[in-house]
Amino acid sequence: FDLLLVPRPLLRSTICGCTFSHYTLNYTPNLALLPIDVHVSGEHIQAAKAFLELNGLSYSVLIEDLQVLLEEEKREMIASRTEERNTRIFSYAIYHTVEEVKSTYNSTLRLYITSLMPYKHFKSTGGNNRPANWINFGIHSREWIGPATGLWFANKLASEYGKDPSVTSLLDKMDIYLELVTNPDGYYFTHNENRMWRKTRAKYSGNLCIGVDPNRNFDANFAGPGASSNSCSETYHGPSVNSEKEVKAIVDFVKGHGNFKVFIDMHSYSQLLLFPYGYTSTKAKDHDELNALSKVSTTALRSLYGTPYVYGPILTTIYQSSGSSIDWAYDSGIKYAFCFELRDTGRYGFLLPAKQIIPTAEETYLGLMKILEHARDNPY
Numbered sequence: 001f002d003l004l005l006v007p008r009p010l011l012r013s014t015i016c017g018c019t020f021s022h023y024t025l026n027y028t029p030n031l032a033l034l035p036i037d038v039h040v041s042g043e044h045i046q047a048a049k050a051f052l053e054l055n056g057l058s059y060s061v062l063i064e065d066l067q068v069l070l071e072e073e074k075r076e077m078i079a080s081r082t083e084e085r086n087t088r089i090f091s092y093a094i095y096h097t098v099e100e101v102k103s104t105y106n107s108t109l110r111l112y113i114t115s116l117m118p119y120k121h122f123k124s125t126g127g128n129n130r131p132a133n134w135i136n137f138g139i140h141s142r143e144w145i146g147p148a149t150g151l152w153f154a155n156k157l158a159s160e161y162g163k164d165p166s167v168t169s170l171l172d173k174m175d176i177y178l179e180l181v182t183n184p185d186g187y188y189f190t191h192n193e194n195r196m197w198r199k200t201r202a203k204y205s206g207n208l209c210i211g212v213d214p215n216r217n218f219d220a221n222f223a224g225p226g227a228s229s230n231s232c233s234e235t236y237h238g239p240s241v242n243s244e245k246e247v248k249a250i251v252d253f254v255k256g257h258g259n260f261k262v263f264i265d266m267h268s269y270s271q272l273l274l275f276p277y278g279y280t281s282t283k284a285k286d287h288d289e290l291n292a293l294s295k296v297s298t299t300a301l302r303s304l305y306g307t308p309y310v311y312g313p314i315l316t317t318i319y320q321s322s323g324s325s326i327d328w329a330y331d332s333g334i335k336y337a338f339c340f341e342l343r344d345t346g347r348y349g350f351l352l353p354a355k356q357i358i359p360t361a362e363e364t365y366l367g368l369m370k371i372l373e374h375a376r377d378n379p380y
C-alpha cells in the first residue's frame with residue numbers, strides 16, 4: 001500500500017459495491033457523511049484516481065507513501081527496544097510484541113494483578129463474581145494503540161489503588177478484566193508479516209482468503225447487513241457465529257461469569273465513542289442514558305489535550321455493522337456497552353507514532369473512568 005485516498009464529502013451509497021482496480025469497497029449505505037479512507041497500492045493509484053474523478057468524487061491524499069511510515073515505525077521500534085533492554089525499565093511509551101506483553105505481566109505487574117489466563121485476560125482483584133467491567137484491546141490486530149493503551153491502564157489502575165479514592169472505591173466494589181491482546185495470532189502477524197492485518201488468522205477449507213473479522217463474528221444479527229460473506233473482505237463474518245476462538249473465548253468467559261456490568265471494546269482509529277446498535281437503526285432502550293454518559297465521557301477525555309470525539313450509536317455515527325461485540329454484549333444484558341475508536345483521525349491512522357501512546361492512554365483513561373464510575377454508582 002502506498003497511498004491513502006479520502007473521498008469527501010461522500011454518501012457511502014454512491015460507492016457501495018463499486019470496484020476499482022482490484023479493490024472492492026463493501027460499505028453499506030447509510031446516512032453518515034464521514035469520509036472513507038482507502039488504501040491503494042502504488043500500481044493502482046492512477047486507476048483509482050481516474051475512477052474517483054470519473055464518478056465526481058472529490059478526494060484528498062492523506063498519506064503520500066505508507067511504506068515510509070512503516071519503515072519509520074520499524075526503525076523507531078528497534079531503537080526504543082534496544083534502549084529498553086539496556087535500561088531494564090519497561091517502557092509504556094513504545095509498542096510491544098505479544099511476548100513482551102506477556103513477560104511484563106509475569107514480572108512487574110504480577111504483584112498487583114492476578115493473571116487469569118496466560119497473557120490473555122487479566123483480573124484486577126479477588127472475589128467471586130463481583131460486579132465486573134470488561135475491556136478488550138486489539139481485537140483488530142493492526143490497531144496497535146489498543147494493547148499499548150491497555151498496558152498503561154493496567155499499570156495505572158494497579159498503582160493508583162489505595163491512593164486515588166475513585167480507583168480505590170471502584171476496585172473495592174467491582175472487578176476489572178482487561179484482555180490486552182485479544183487477537184494474538186493477528187497481532188503476531190502484524191509484527192512479523194503484514195503490519196496492516198486486521199482479521200484473525202483462521203483458515204477454512206473452501207475459503208479463498210485467510211482470516212475472519214472477529215468484530216463481525218458475534219451473535220448479533222450475524223451475517224446481516226454490514227458484514228461480508230466474502231472471505232477476502234476485511235469485514236468477513238466467518239463461517240458461523242463464534243467460529244473464531246478469540247470470539248468464543250470472550251463469549252464463554254463473559255457468559256460464564258454472568259455479572260458483567262460494563263463491556264468495552266477498544267479500537268482505533270477515528271476518535272469516536274460508539275454504543276449499540278450497529279445492526280439496526282432502532283434505538284437501544286437505554287439510548288438516552290448511554291448518549292448522556294457518552295457526552296460526559298468524551299468531555300472528560302477532551303479536557304486533557306483537547307482531542308475531539310464524536311459519539312452516538314454505531315449505525316448512525318459510522319456505518320451499519322452486524323455481529324459486533326458491543327451489540328452482542330448489550331443484547332446479552334450488559335447495559336454499559338461501548339466501543340472506543342482511539343486516536344487519530346487519519347493523519348497516521350493505524351501507524352500512530354509511539355510518542356502518542358501515553359497521551360492517548362492518559363486522555364482515554366479520563367473518559368473510561370467516567371463510564372466505570374457511572375456503572376459503580378448506578379447498579380442494575
Ligand SMILES: [Zn+2]
Pocket residue numbers: 140143267268
Ligand atoms: Zn477495529
